[in-house]
Amino acid sequence: MAEIKLHGFWYSPFTLRIVWTLNLKGIPYENIEEDRFNKSPQLLEYNPVHKKTPVLVHDGKPIRESMIIVEYIDEIWPHNSLLPADPYDRAQARFWVKYIDDMISAMSAHLRSRNGEEREKAKENIWERLRVIEDQCLDDRKKFYGGNTINMVDIALGSFVKFIEIQEDMFEVKILQSERFPRLHLWFNNFKDVPVIKENIPAQEKLVAFYKPLIEKILASA
Numbered sequence: 001m002a003e004i005k006l007h008g009f010w011y012s013p014f015t016l017r018i019v020w021t022l023n024l025k026g027i028p029y030e031n032i033e034e035d036r037f038n039k040s041p042q043l044l045e046y047n048p049v050h051k052k053t054p055v056l057v058h059d060g061k062p063i064r065e066s067m068i069i070v071e072y073i074d075e076i077w078p079h080n081s082l083l084p085a086d087p088y089d090r091a092q093a094r095f096w097v098k099y100i101d102d103m104i105s106a107m108s109a110h111l112r113s114r115n116g117e118e119r120e121k122a123k124e125n126i127w128e129r130l131r132v133i134e135d136q137c138l139d140d141r142k143k144f145y146g147g148n149t150i151n152m153v154d155i156a157l158g159s160f161v162k163f164i165e166i167q168e169d170m171f172e173v174k175i176l177q178s179e180r181f182p183r184l185h186l187w188f189n190n191f192k193d194v195p196v197i198k199e200n201i202p203a204q205e206k207l208v209a210f211y212k213p214l215i216e217k218i219l220a221s222a
Contacts, residue, residue, distance in 0.1 A: 004029040008054040013159035
């Protein structure tokens with residue numbers, strides 16, 4: 001098999017997307033853990049535009065941006081497909097991936113909030129966006145977005161929801177309320193129970209312990 005390397009951060013929801021994808025397909029790879037404050041020359045060479053992780057290197061060729069990488073992996077190794085076969089269904093899946101990625105700004109606002117009022121406003125903004133996912137993206141007749149197996153929408157949403165869980169513990173707030181979002185709550189429980197996902201999610205305590213001082217440092221320097 002061709003040489004595959006993944007440059008990423010163990011704590012990054014975007015890196016997790018690639019880790020899940022590679023493991024769902026049973027593809028061996030070399031993990032290269034990057035330092036957020038001292039990125040390797042290789043990473044900067046492979047991603048000179050944004051200088052960010054994750055970067056997948058396949059036979060010496062770098063692929064950037066998490067969901068682009070997910071689609072690339074799915075095209076090169078089509079077994080256990082993560083994209084629907086039907087063109088219309090693929091377009092719908094890509095729409096929801098884009099919608100989920102666009103929610104990152106709402107999460108960032110909550111993460112960077114400096115007081116209770118800002119945090120409450122940011123939380124309501126997240127709720128508004130999650131309501132769209134609850135009502136229009138998820139179907140309680142299906143275990144996952146596309147049916148009985150995980151696809152790219154689940155991977156995108158799973159990383160996003162996991163990051164919400166981290167913020168809930170950091171700020172002692174409840175965003176993913178089961179009574180407010182029953183479909184989302186059920187879907188995430190199903191997602192976390194998949195062995196490959198469960199085995200490749202860092203421990204919640206470890207994630208919170210890492211993010212809390214990092215965010216405090218970022219807010220103090222802003």
